[in-house]
Amino acid sequence: MSGLNGTSPPAPHEPDPGTSNNIKDIAIIAAVIAVVALILVCLLLIMLRYLYRHKGTYHTNEAKGTEFAESADAALQSDPALQDAGDSRKEYFI
Template identity: 70%
Template sequence: MDSALVGGVIAAVIFVVICLLVVLIRYLYRHKGTYHTNEAKGTEFAENADAALKNDPNFQDAVDESKKEYFI
């Protein structure tokens, strides 16, 4: 009786692990190569960083011409 119970528990654990592996592999396959960036749209053609930030509506009030900082 005990061996049947142990065998059932082992079979259930193996089944759950296999199901989790299938779900994980399917998720990784479907989301392969997708990523999201927070870069502003249209800034890839700007001649420098200042021009790109001037056209970004999120930074219209934050850009002050007298105080520029550059981080390298």
């Protein structure tokens, strides 16, 4: 038995030469997919950790010691950062 170009087909026990290249290609593709999946899982864990640690925290710019004031006006009047530095002029808004 001879092939079309006068060569004999490979014996049944010999592997096809193109098969090893296919296996290498599949292994490379599987490795790339595994690395991308691992990176995505790591990013997800980092995001969840960040969200968990910062859940419910917020920062305000309120003056210290004004939480016990009777009203908002009293708190603002006693805030030293908002008091004029010796300026006694008043502003009127119309």
